[in-house]
Amino acid sequence: MSSIRFENRVVLAPMAGLNNAEFCNKQKAAALVILGGFNADEETLKAAKKVTKRGRKEFIFDDPIDGIEEEIKNLKKSIFAVNVRSATIEGYLEAARVVADYKGIFEINAHCRQPEFLEIGCGEALLYDKKRLVNIVEKVSEITITSVKIRAGHKIDYEEICKSIFNAGAKILHVDAMIPNAGCDLILIQKLSRFGFLIGNNSFVDAKSGENFIKAGAKMVSAARAVLSKEKFFEEVLRESALLSQPVELKL
Ligand SMILES: Cc1cc2nc3c(=O)[nH]c(=O)nc-3n(C[C@H](O)[C@H](O)[C@H](O)COP(=O)(O)O)c2cc1C
Numbered sequence: 551m552s553s554i555r556f557e558n559r560v561v562l563a564p565m566a567g568l569n570n571a572e573f574c575n576k577q578k579a580a581a582l583v584i585l586g587g588f589n590a591d592e593e594t595l596k597a598a599k600k601v602t603k604r605g606r607k608e609f610i611f612d613d614p615i616d617g618i619e620e621e622i623k624n625l626k627k628s629i630f631a632v633n634v635r636s637a638t639i640e641g642y643l644e645a646a647r648v649v650a651d652y653k654g655i656f657e658i659n660a661h662c663r664q665p666e667f668l669e670i671g672c673g674e675a676l677l678y679d680k681k682r683l684v685n686i687v688e689k690v691s692e693i694t695i696t697s698v699k700i701r702a703g704h705k706i707d708y709e710e711i712c713k714s715i716f717n718a719g720a721k722i723l724h725v726d727a728m729i730p731n732a733g734c735d736l737i738l739i740q741k742l743s744r745f746g747f748l749i750g751n752n753s754f755v756d757a758k759s760g761e762n763f764i765k766a767g768a769k770m771v772s773a774a775r776a777v778l779s780k781e782k783f784f785e786e787v788l789r790e791s792a793l794l795s796q797p798v799e800l801k802l
Pocket residue numbers: 563564565566568586587588633659660661662699726751752753754772773774775776
């Protein structure tokens with residue numbers, strides 16, 4: 551059985567419009583960087599254009615798949631993931647084939663909540679359409695190593711969804727543990743970590759908050775906004791934390 555060895559426990563979380571190759575290359579200390587989120591088909595690209603009109607950043611490429619490949623080519627990290635939304639299964643599969651060509655991890659975005667993407671069945675809309683989510687995970691997992699990024703805080707059966715995601719072939723579950731106006735759901739991280747390799751996410755702002763995810767059972771912990779306010783965020787937390795500095799293996 552093969553595996554991936556991550557040099558430490560810290561991950562750069564995806565940020566649409568920001569995490570291109572240039573940005574990810576700067577995060578040298580992170581054992582895993584996640585490019586994107588990218589839009590893999592015409593429908594998601596159209597939605598992304600609408601989103602930018604509201605002032606949010608998005609990656610808009612002339613050709614969505616070529617654009618994703620170009621970013622992967624410019625990446626200097628050998629261990630990486632690519633976060634993707636698509637309205638069509640074809641978009642997921644085309645993008646997954648490119649990620650597979652470069653031996654990357656494909657992350658299905660079942661997390662974003664911008665109305666323009668929800669309307670076309672993307673992002674967290676997938677949490678309410680288990681059949682479709684499972685079908686995407688199954689098909690993508692036949693092509694490459696798969697992660698699924700989800701968001702906490704919904705009134706859904708997370709254990710059931712989590713089991714289905716792993717049974718469908720995903721190797722990683724990436725969980726934004728945010729509960730609206732109530733901090734981080736570390737109990738959920740504890741529950742879901744029993745089912746497989748989990749990356750915890752949300753409000754990882756210092757060594758202690760990162761360690762809390764690992765102590766709850768997550769194998770790794772990701773940060774997005776903290777990296778925007780502190781360029782050397784990962785270097786700093788790794789210097790301070792022996793726990794976050796430990797290597798970890800993902801069995802495939
Ligand atoms: C500017 C920005 C863009 C984001 N874009 C994406 C995205 O494209 N895909 C995704 O799964 N999450 C996206 N996220 C969510 C982050 O990956 C992360 O889940 C969230 O910010 C909570 O983590 P944090 O507390 O470390 O910021 C984005 C977050 C920010 C701040």
